[in-house]
Amino acid sequence: xxxxxxKVHRLRSTLAIVLPLAILVGTGVTVAASPESAQADSTSxxxxxxxxxxxxxxxxxxxxxxxxxxxxxRWLNEASxxxxxxxxFGSTTYPAQVACAPFTAxxxxxxxxxxxxxxxxxxxxxxxxxxxDERLTRAKGKAEADEAFRKRYDQLLGPxxxxxxxxxxxxxxxxxxxxxxxxxxxAGDWINALRNGNPGEPVAAVVKHYLGNNQEIDRxxxxxxxxxxxLHEVYSLPFAIAxxxxxxxxxxxxxxxxxxxxxxxxxxxxxxLLKKEIGFKGFVVTDNGSQHSTAASLNAGLxxxxxxxxxxxxxxxxxxxxxxxxxxxxxxAAAFRVIRAKIANGLFDNxxxxxxxxxxxxxxxxxxxxxxxxxxxxxxxxxxxxxxxTLRNKTIAIIGPTAxxxxxxxxxxxxxxxxxxxxDPSAPNAVQCPNPVAPLDALTARAARNHDxxxxxxxxxxxxxARTAAQADTAIVFGYNVAGEYFDLPSLNVANNGDAxxxxxxxxxxxxxxxxxxxxxxxxPWADKVQGIVESxxxxxxxxxxxxxxxxxxxNFTGKLPVTFPKSIADLPTGAAPxxxxxxxxxxxxxxxxxxxxxxxxxxxxxxxxxxxxxDAQHIAPQFAFGFGLSYTKFAxxxxxxxxxYSSSGALRSTVSFNVTNTGRSAGAEVSQxxxxxxxxxxxxxxxxxxxxRQKLTPGETQRVRxxxxxxxxxxxxxxxxSDTKAWRIPGGKYAVSVGSSSRDLxxxxxxxxxxxxx
Numbered sequence: 001x002x003x004x005x006x007k008v009h010r011l012r013s014t015l016a017i018v019l020p021l022a023i024l025v026g027t028g029v030t031v032a033a034s035p036e037s038a039q040a041d042s043t044s045x046x047x048x049x050x051x052x053x054x055x056x057x058x059x060x061x062x063x064x065x066x067x068x069x070x071x072x073x074r075w076l077n078e079a080s081x082x083x084x085x086x087x088x089f090g091s092t093t094y095p096a097q098v099a100c101a102p103f104t105a106x107x108x109x110x111x112x113x114x115x116x117x118x119x120x121x122x123x124x125x126x127x128x129x130x131x132x133d134e135r136l137t138r139a140k141g142k143a144e145a146d147e148a149f150r151k152r153y154d155q156l157l158g159p160x161x162x163x164x165x166x167x168x169x170x171x172x173x174x175x176x177x178x179x180x181x182x183x184x185x186x187a188g189d190w191i192n193a194l195r196n197g198n199p200g201e202p203v204a205a206v207v208k209h210y211l212g213n214n215q216e217i218d219r220x221x222x223x224x225x226x227x228x229x230x231l232h233e234v235y236s237l238p239f240a241i242a243x244x245x246x247x248x249x250x251x252x253x254x255x256x257x258x259x260x261x262x263x264x265x266x267x268x269x270x271x272x273l274l275k276k277e278i279g280f281k282g283f284v285v286t287d288n289g290s291q292h293s294t295a296a297s298l299n300a301g302l303x304x305x306x307x308x309x310x311x312x313x314x315x316x317x318x319x320x321x322x323x324x325x326x327x328x329x330x331x332x333a334a335a336f337r338v339i340r341a342k343i344a345n346g347l348f349d350n351x352x353x354x355x356x357x358x359x360x361x362x363x364x365x366x367x368x369x370x371x372x373x374x375x376x377x378x379x380x381x382x383x384x385x386x387x388x389x390t391l392r393n394k395t396i397a398i399i400g401p402t403a404x405x406x407x408x409x410x411x412x413x414x415x416x417x418x419x420x421x422x423x424d425p426s427a428p429n430a431v432q433c434p435n436p437v438a439p440l441d442a443l444t445a446r447a448a449r450n451h452d453x454x455x456x457x458x459x460x461x462x463x464x465x466a467r468t469a470a471q472a473d474t475a476i477v478f479g480y481n482v483a484g485e486y487f488d489l490p491s492l493n494v495a496n497n498g499d500a501x502x503x504x505x506x507x508x509x510x511x512x513x514x515x516x517x518x519x520x521x522x523x524x525p526w527a528d529k530v531q532g533i534v535e536s537x538x539x540x541x542x543x544x545x546x547x548x549x550x551x552x553x554x555x556n557f558t559g560k561l562p563v564t565f566p567k568s569i570a571d572l573p574t575g576a577a578p579x580x581x582x583x584x585x586x587x588x589x590x591x592x593x594x595x596x597x598x599x600x601x602x603x604x605x606x607x608x609x610x611x612x613x614x615x616d617a618q619h620i621a622p623q624f625a626f627g628f629g630l631s632y633t634k635f636a637x638x639x640x641x642x643x644x645x646y647s648s649s650g651a652l653r654s655t656v657s658f659n660v661t662n663t664g665r666s667a668g669a670e671v672s673q674x675x676x677x678x679x680x681x682x683x684x685x686x687x688x689x690x691x692x693x694r695q696k697l698t699p700g701e702t703q704r705v706r707x708x709x710x711x712x713x714x715x716x717x718x719x720x721x722x723s724d725t726k727a728w729r730i731p732g733g734k735y736a737v738s739v740g741s742s743s744r745d746l747x748x749x750x751x752x753x754x755x756x757x758x759x
């Protein structure tokens with residue numbers, strides 16, 4: 001939802017904000033003659049919850065002890081919790097908040113700082129995941145936090161770690177792929193960088209969307225029906241991993257129902273799985289409008305309502321209290337979680353600037369966006385080594401509307417810069433991207449260095465485009481789709497008759513390269529007719545420079561797919577839509593809505609067989625496998641060693657070591673992937689990713705890689721969820737570790753036996 005442009009947020013942009021006394025808090029260093037130290041002491045006496053020597057929990061309790069019930073209620077609403085200097089929010093009036101409670105603000109954050117000019121347009125998170133680069137993810141988090149803070153935001157609604165269950169989903173580009181470990185690990189790194197990347201500018205993260213928010217169609221009127229084991233091993237696992245690594249301030253509950261109960265009033269999900277089992281200590285906040293009750297939500301574990309107060313407004317809370325449906329202790333407990341998280345993430349002690357800056361971009365941030373576009377691009381096909389381009393005094397045809405900054409029927413390079421609002425190409429981007437580096441401009445400039453000539457066609461007339469391609473020595477044709485919030489994809493083919501355009505160009509020029517600019521996996525029925533295929537996703541503001549460097553070989557491809565590309569719709573884990581799995585059914589089995597109030601039932605009957613696990617279990621060859629990505633060099637794996645022992649704490653640990661050698665002539669980076677296959681009696685569908693590591697290697701260089709698979713890790717690498725005992729257990733039997741460059745290219749393997757036990 002468009003969180004940052006609620007009435008409250010629009011109001012704050014027009015008001016002169018009077019900053020609270022908290023801005024005067026000093027550094028905490030004890031220097032007797034320091035005025036700042038004296039001011040800090042004074043503030044701590046007046047507002048003991050501002051004493052940084054106390055724990056976040058102690059400070060939160062001190063604040064609540066000094067609060068009236070209605071002041072406590074303010075923390076249960078996002079707008080009134082943030083805008084501490086205001087008392088009126090829509091039709092609701094609160095008392096003034098206690099002294100020293102700071103002004104805070106949030107906005108959407110997965111793709112960059114949303115809905116405001118003067119910020120960096122990074123590649124979408126799907127491209128970020130395709131880099132498999134934790135260091136680069138941290139660099140993005142640091143850059144994004146700096147921009148957020150200087151725009152007067154200290155909390156971002158993101159990252160989003162929903163698993164890519166189906167390629168139809170409109171928000172797949174906002175997510176980090178189909179695997180829980182990859183998604184949760186990158187999210188955890190991102191969260192840490194937001195909070196800690198810039199001293200004095202902490203930005204808290206709210207991870208979303210919890211849980212089963214895997215389609216946009218009927219997202220508010222559907223139930224994701226997921227069995228208990230799949231819920232634990234697939235859909236909640238990235239949240240658990242992100243929580244363990246990053247300790248986010250908040251978790252956002254989703255619009256949909258899960259097993260017949262709305263996520264934001266689902267006690268099994270919130271109090272049970274999230275807070276008790278996973279051990280999440282922050283607060284749970286709704287998506288915008290995803291709350292449906294007062295007492296049921298609070299009792300289930302919801303702590304805060306997003307945007308203007310409705311169900312958690314004081315009158316509703318008082319009515320629930322009077323009816324005996326909730327207690328004052330529950331209100332205080334919810335407020336405590338919100339306050340403690342804000343303090344723990346530094347929001348009480350690092351006040352936002354008095355005025356938002358117009359332009360917060362920097363050269364360093366732009367460099368991160370370029371690097372992410374380079375590392376996130378995946379070379380899917382390179383027949384006859386058509387890439388890198390080594391043409392001299394030749395002609396290159398560039399074809400397609402997204403190659404240019406000049407719109408064709410409203411479509412241009414800006415269309416695929418980042419995800420658009422509403423999944424509509426005519427809508428603005430969620431992160432503003434008014435003038436990206438267009439591929440046409442960057443490729444033309446780079447080609448000129450080789451004395452090559454570039455000719456262009458916008459692709460609006462297929463026959464004309466084919467004639468243009470025929471005039472060139474090499475053709476580069478762009479295929480795209482448009483995806484975003486509110487709408488799922490109408491097709492898994494590239495948009496705007498793109499398949500016909502690609503086939504026509506390939507028919508006219510046998511040296512054709514396709515650049516895909518899509519939010520997720522698409523069908524590639526023309527793959528056998530072209531020589532090169534690159535997946536650039538939505539590559540951000542530096543898209544042209546990144547693509548030019550990659551295609552001409554100044555930069556090597558290092559990206560790997562975070563999702564599986566199917567050969568056909570029939571191969572998908574959710575089958576050929578429409579059906580009970582996607583988009584779900586109504587009474588009588590119909591997939592068509594006739595009753596606006598009916599709840600669509602979405603059957604997650606594929607269970608654990610999500611993404612590459614489905615293709616492995618069903619013995620289906622994908623078009624392009626999870627983890628796959630070509631390079632301009634080659635890598636060899638050798639000398640696998642595995643040793644297993646139990647730690648003093650009883651954790652099962654397997655150390656996996658192997659060599660990776662660059663056997664080619666170019667420097668490159670390889671993402672080594674380690675998969676574990678559990679015993680056949682475990683009921684697991686094939687292998688699971690348990691570790692990955694990125695290495696940079698010069699030609700001829702060998703590196704020894706060592707990873708530890710630890711049963712106590714948050715990704716539960718050896719374990720399965722036992723729905724009968726409601727516990728994780730390690731099955732006894734034969735285990736196999738496999739190592740290689742993708743889920744379908746694993747040259748090294750080793751088996752060993754483990755005795756089963758609970759852990």
